[in-house]
Amino acid sequence: MWRWVRKRDPQLVVVRRAVRITLVACLGFYFCRYVLGSAAMAPYALFGVVALGALSQIPGSPRQRARTLIAVLPVGWVLVTLGTLLSVDTWAAAAGMFVLGFAVSFVGVGGPRLVGLAAGMQLLYILPCFPPYDPGSLPERLAGLTLAVVLLAVAELVIWPDPTPPLYRHRLADAVSALAACLDALADHWSGAVPSGPPAAPTPDGLAAPTPGGLAAPTPSGPAGEPTPDGPAAPAPGPERLAELFTTATEAADALRPSRLPPTERPASAGQRDRALASAAGTARLMLGRALDLAFTDHREAVTGPAAAKLLRTVAGCVDATGAWLRAEGPLPDTTLVAAAITDFRVARMNTDPNGLPPDRLRLGALALSLGEWTKSLVFAVRLAAGEPPGHPDPTPPSAQPGLFWYAYRRTPALWWHRLRENLTPRSVAFQGALRLAAALAVARLIAGVLDLSHGFWVLLTILTVLRASAAETRSTLRPALIGTVAGSIVAALLLLLGLDPIVYVIALPVVMIAGFAAGPLLGLGWSQALFTLVITLVFAQFTPVDWTLAEQRVADVLLGAAIGVLIGLFAWPRGGAGELRRAAGTFLAASAAVVRETVAVMADGHEPGDAMPKARRAGQLAEASYALYQSERHPSATLDWQATLIAGHHAVRGSEALIKSCPAGGLLPCVTQLTTLAASVATCYDRSAGALMRGETPPRPPVPPATEWPDDLGQDLYIVADLRVWLDGLREDLTNITGRPEPADDLRTRVAQVADGAT
Numbered sequence: 001m002w003r004w005v006r007k008r009d010p011q012l013v014v015v016r017r018a019v020r021i022t023l024v025a026c027l028g029f030y031f032c033r034y035v036l037g038s039a040a041m042a043p044y045a046l047f048g049v050v051a052l053g054a055l056s057q058i059p060g061s062p063r064q065r066a067r068t069l070i071a072v073l074p075v076g077w078v079l080v081t082l083g084t085l086l087s088v089d090t091w092a093a094a095a096g097m098f099v100l101g102f103a104v105s106f107v108g109v110g111g112p113r114l115v116g117l118a119a120g121m122q123l124l125y126i127l128p129c130f131p132p133y134d135p136g137s138l139p140e141r142l143a144g145l146t147l148a149v150v151l152l153a154v155a156e157l158v159i160w161p162d163p164t165p166p167l168y169r170h171r172l173a174d175a176v177s178a179l180a181a182c183l184d185a186l187a188d189h190w191s192g193a194v195p196s197g198p199p200a201a202p203t204p205d206g207l208a209a210p211t212p213g214g215l216a217a218p219t220p221s222g223p224a225g226e227p228t229p230d231g232p233a234a235p236a237p238g239p240e241r242l243a244e245l246f247t248t249a250t251e252a253a254d255a256l257r258p259s260r261l262p263p264t265e266r267p268a269s270a271g272q273r274d275r276a277l278a279s280a281a282g283t284a285r286l287m288l289g290r291a292l293d294l295a296f297t298d299h300r301e302a303v304t305g306p307a308a309a310k311l312l313r314t315v316a317g318c319v320d321a322t323g324a325w326l327r328a329e330g331p332l333p334d335t336t337l338v339a340a341a342i343t344d345f346r347v348a349r350m351n352t353d354p355n356g357l358p359p360d361r362l363r364l365g366a367l368a369l370s371l372g373e374w375t376k377s378l379v380f381a382v383r384l385a386a387g388e389p390p391g392h393p394d395p396t397p398p399s400a401q402p403g404l405f406w407y408a409y410r411r412t413p414a415l416w417w418h419r420l421r422e423n424l425t426p427r428s429v430a431f432q433g434a435l436r437l438a439a440a441l442a443v444a445r446l447i448a449g450v451l452d453l454s455h456g457f458w459v460l461l462t463i464l465t466v467l468r469a470s471a472a473e474t475r476s477t478l479r480p481a482l483i484g485t486v487a488g489s490i491v492a493a494l495l496l497l498l499g500l501d502p503i504v505y506v507i508a509l510p511v512v513m514i515a516g517f518a519a520g521p522l523l524g525l526g527w528s529q530a531l532f533t534l535v536i537t538l539v540f541a542q543f544t545p546v547d548w549t550l551a552e553q554r555v556a557d558v559l560l561g562a563a564i565g566v567l568i569g570l571f572a573w574p575r576g577g578a579g580e581l582r583r584a585a586g587t588f589l590a591a592s593a594a595v596v597r598e599t600v601a602v603m604a605d606g607h608e609p610g611d612a613m614p615k616a617r618r619a620g621q622l623a624e625a626s627y628a629l630y631q632s633e634r635h636p637s638a639t640l641d642w643q644a645t646l647i648a649g650h651h652a653v654r655g656s657e658a659l660i661k662s663c664p665a666g667g668l669l670p671c672v673t674q675l676t677t678l679a680a681s682v683a684t685c686y687d688r689s690a691g692a693l694m695r696g697e698t699p700p701r702p703p704v705p706p707a708t709e710w711p712d713d714l715g716q717d718l719y720i721v722a723d724l725r726v727w728l729d730g731l732r733e734d735l736t737n738i739t740g741r742p743e744p745a746d747d748l749r750t751r752v753a754q755v756a757d758g759a760t
Contacts, residue, residue, distance in 0.1 A: 058117065
């Protein structure tokens with residue numbers, strides 16, 4: 001038995017929590033009921049612990065959870081007070097249930113800490129909404145709640161405290177450091193001597209060295225990088241080592257996906273710190289994709305190879321310093337070094353005439369430059385996460401706002417208000433979920449009042465238990481909830497028929513509570529409902545004389561609550577987050593297509609920037625919010641990589657901003673036809689993917705672009721053309737990642753992409 005528990009709960013987090021909640025709930029309940037003799041305090045001492053201990057999921061370390069409990073105590077007082085005062089009138093109580101039910105649920109858009117508290121805070125209003133209707137007992141009710149919260153906060157610190165969960169910044173540090181190792185190895189590879197001739201044969205593990213234009217094996221005798229103490233420099237890393245580094249880096253970046261993290265550990269709050277950490281994680285994944293492109297770029301004849309290698313070495317050092325700071329092993333980095341390296345690289349390009357050179361010889365420098373620009377964004381985001389002020393006004397022109405780091409220039413209250421306002425729309429999944437739950441709870445309270453149900457709060461408690469974000473998910477929870485409730489009610493009825501001495505109920509309560517609170521996570525909803533039915537029976541048996549009809553009432557109330565939850569779920573946005581995510585992601589990709597067209601029109605034809613950029617940024621914010629809510633639901637195996645979908649949009653927006661900021665507008669008229677054709681091809685692929693998402697279909701793979709003749713006599717403008725082509729080619733590659741790559745190939749690019757896309 002113990003081995004089975006340890007297998008399902010290795011750190012005993014569930015068991016610890018069940019023991020802690022049971023001890024606190026029973027201590028408060030027995031003290032109020034049998035020592036103080038207060039029948040008004042006892043239920044709130046018990047259900048206050050159930051609400052904030054069992055129904056709530058509070059993130060952080062034990063100390064952080066204890067602080068959160070004390071901080072929300074005044075909110076609990078307000079909810080209990082309103083529930084008590086409004087309970088005397090059925091319509092007033094139902095109206096209060098709708099307003100407070102919506103408000104408590106909707107504020108969860110502020111982050112996982114508020115989401116985790118929502119269900120528990122709902123119960124604090126529901127409990128006083130039902131008999132006995134006794135406003136005069138409000139002081140005792142508040143005292144019982146206060147005792148429960150204080151005891152629970154103390155217990156978090158002293159009773160078998162949970163291990164502190166790994167920090168998100170440490171996960172980010174692993175991903176960033178692994179990325180730095182890849183970049184450093186690529187710099188070594190460029191500095192190494194590379195043999196000419198045919199490509200290397202497949203390695204024993206099946207990873208073939210790519211053909212020219214990809215990775216080639218270095219000669220053992222050639223120098224690479226810095227000299228070793230023994231004389232010659234070590235050889236540049238071969239394809240096997242690079243494959244190993246990229247696979248490790250991709251797995252570390254994959255561990256940052258919201259779907260791989262518990263909801264309470266995701267950086268999803270409205271504050272600056274979490275926004276910056278999320279931005280840094282997205283930038284790191286973008287950089288990993290471009291670093292992989294670099295690994296498959298022929299560097300042997302690159303015109304700016306040495307300068308690009310120097311830039312990449314600086315980039316690798318800055319990224320590594322960022323990872324060290326995230327692990328608290330180094331000082332906070334800044335953008336000075338990488339900005340200077342970018343300037344040096346641009347000077348080196350200006351001093352190198354590109355006329356007459358084929359475009360592929362300029363690709364290496366363009367990729368290195370894009371990595372340098374994104375490294376500045378990565379470091380800046382991490383500095384914001386550390387609480388450092390931006391140090392300068394927002395450089396984004398008013399016509400292009402909101403910029404990438406718009407949140408760095410607003411105060412925390414404004415950020416919270418912005419999060420609430422952007423979700424205060426029927427197209428927001430958070431708004432839909434809050435309205436659905438509020439309507440279900442209000443209808444249930446109204447029916448319970450009209451039918452004069454003595455234990456009507458069970459109806460609302462059932463709705464909190466079974467109602468999910470989609471009708472399909474609600475139906476999936478319905479069967480185990482009903483079976484568990486009926487089974488628990490049968491056992492409870494038999495127990496009450498035996499007419500046992502009340503002391504038996506006192507002794508049995510903590511045992512059944514521990515089993516009940518541990519059963520949900522370990523065994524499933526059915527076991528949890530069965531044991532919780534027994535808990536309620538044992539509690540009420542210690543207040544008033546009860547008989548087997550209590551179990552009958554419990555079943556009837558659960559059936560009523562389940563019916564209300566199912567009906568509301570069917571009529572109010574039954575598709576849940578999946579439908580809205582498709583719409584929001586499709587809108588984001590369509591807006592990104594407009595960004596692609598506008599960027600090339602500005603740079604090649606001298607057009608004035610329009611509103612494509614700000615529209616795309618706003619669409620991206622709503623898509624990210626929809627994705628965060630989608631991750632809180634249960635879904636079958638997805639055929640789409642939703643994070644790759646959002647990254648395809650972010651890459652378009654971020655790349656456009658960097659290009660427009662660093663390159664002159666309207667200077668590429670000699671090749672405006674080629675650039676416009678290429679941009680139109682990429683934008684059409686974005687539009688097709690957007691349309692497929694909105695229709696509920698799988699986006700098609702982008703076709704191979706047609707061969708195009710490019711001029712080679714534009715002087716320094718050839719470098720700008722190379723930068724644009726690298727950006728556009730990368731966007732086409734990003735769209736390929738949405739549905740994953742075909743599996744038959746066995747080269748480095750495919751194997752790493754499969755890890756990133758979650759392929760088996």
